[in-house]
Amino acid sequence: MRTGIARVLVVGCLVLGASACADDAPEASQLTAGAPRAEFYTPPVESVPGPHGSVITAQPLTGSRAVPGARNTLVLYRSVDAHGQTVAVSGTLAVPEGTPPEGGWPLISWAPGTNGVADVCAPSRTESASPGRDEQARWIAKGYAVARTDYQGLGTPGEHGYLIGDTEQRAMTDIATAAREVDPSVGSRWLAMGHSQGGHAALFAAGAAGAWAPGSPLLGAVALAPASHLGEQVRMAKWAVSNPLGKLGVGDISVYLPLLVRGAQTVSEVDPGRFLTDRAVSLLPVVDSECTAGLRDEGKWGGLSPRDVFTKEGDLSALLRVLDDNDPSGLQFDTPVLVLQGRSDRTVPPQSTDAMVAQQQMRGQSVDYRTYDDVDHSGIVAASFADVLRWVDTRFGITR
Template sequence: MHTRIARVIAASSLVLAASACSSDQPPVEFASAAPLSAFYHPEAATVAGPRGSVIRSQLITGERAVPGARTYLVLYRSLDAQEKTVAVSGTLAVPEGVAPEGGWPLISWGPGSTGVADVCAASRSEGSSPSREEQARWVAAGYAVARTDYLGLGTPGEHGYMIGETEHRALADIATGAREIDKSVGSRWVAMGHSQGGHAAMFAAADSAGWAPSSPLLGAVALAPASHLGEQVRMAKWAVSNPLGKLGTGDISVYVPLLVRGAQTITDIDPTRFLTDRAVSLLPVADSECTGGLREKDKWGGLSPKDVFTRDGDISGLLRVLDDNDPGGLRLTVPVLVLQGRADLTVPAASTDAMVSELQGRGESVDYRKYDEVDHSRIVSASFADVLSWVDGRFGIAR
């Protein structure tokens, strides 16, 4: 695996340079009569401020609220990969009733892949969904749940899909901002996420303790975390040059436009150097549609690797980004729980096995649980009891 000397240096400097993230001013409440879409587009003058502070919030009611909780739509500050202050959206669900001493324990949740277009932001599609039901289970268990949309997803700017640096910042900064929105939320938190969110939780376990020292991170839970994406792209490219090759098919074609757009947020990637004309023509679809639309047969879902990659294309730039953002090479600062369904066709179990093996082989603290006959979507509900027990242990909660 690639080394991450630069990441270690950056993490060390963050510990020294981290600023206090809480603002002395309460967040501005957003007028509920205004169009919801306006919430995500703050005036430029309001964006400046310390990372982890809140720009504004709005109470959510009706079917979009998490049952048993005060639910807020949130706009908070973070830093993008170029260290520019940006607005990030998300939600916060706080249990009703009296908080325990020290405040409600907090989970900062990273959603799974939805796309890179603003309309794909998780907070824009709350409603009655499995993710909302999972939040309600955690609220019923006595946890506040902050749920980021990630940088550039829902708000101005580009979304750094599978870029660990900005993903973990999104998780840490909303965890800090949660206390500003609702004083009953405690300062201690656990990073948690599924798929892309699992990837984000892994990077939080490596970097967020230094990024947000005023918000103690106790651990991270990664459910079917994306890993070895570089290897999957390599296999897809190999299949183009090997007519009998069957590797690299599966879902990877659908995620190629998202990976390209994510890589372009941190480096100069020219997709015309390695994508076919047909694939290049379909790239703009990712800028307007979510993963469901990308899966359609007349779009990315109908493409094989041979339809996506040119035979002699140079994918080295994209591979560098994917390898540098692979969680298998991280140095963890807190314990991590990884959970994987063995019937997962989206995040291959073999990839997670390899990632965990790499981490444990270096002595990293990783607890790995595997579930037979559980696919990608069902891992969240299938593992809930195990995850709850593990997270309770991190907070010292006895039931």
């Protein structure tokens, strides 16, 4: 049934897109102001071992990267990579100003959309206004604390497991745990939320958070335009190489393919030389230094068609195994899930999300699916906010 539904997908573009003081707050040595940024993201090796979800260090965050109306903290915390090794992960925590409600501020763990796999692409490392800051500010204004992960290997040592569900959800869940150590005014209950790549992460958090962090009650997950059926989309792009439809979906397929390759290489031996053209292989290192905006350049991946990328007889099996293994369509959820999709989305094809939700609902999963006419990929966050707020408030038992 999975293959039957996925095969009807049209060829679309790939996805892709001062702490409070208390006895259990971080020690003074953990909360340091003014640390050099490069030094902050690369902690001493001996400081990394420890329980996942615990804090390595933290410092106040100010300026354009801070969320208005909140106390903002830059956090370095512990998670576990795909090979079982403890790693440092960066992220931010924004907590509303004022007195928290009984039980502490309700927490949203926000997973960002695609920025790239190079360290400079980590959302918390941007020099200008932080990506997603407006979205976080909306939730702060409604009385929610927001923790946002940079994901494993994005800004910190190691490789970023782009669209690898297990490592995404661990980073997302572990920052929710770390948030309470950074600021004890944050409550223990939390909700997973994300857009695009982050929507993919939120779905995997819904499928695994109970087992990964049983002491952190997950109340639900919100996935806005989440990535799914990537294996099928890559198969169809490869098929287009020897078909007249090969000119369709040129830009984004090319831009996101190197990110998928790098992500897959974090969990499996994927040799891009087995399916990429010489030209594409020569451009692959660009992804290690450029973010998505740079990859779109006509002289880089943005100027390549499927015929420029794939060899006709290439062997995609290793890459496809990883993509299929990380398709959220087959996840089992222990908590309610809300999925939202714009019908005019040209980045995450609506047909892909339709198929994913259909597969989940046919297995009896608790998935609430809402679509929005004339809303594109970036617009879905703002267009659905009122609906999402009501749904999230219900999970936390909040009335307005």
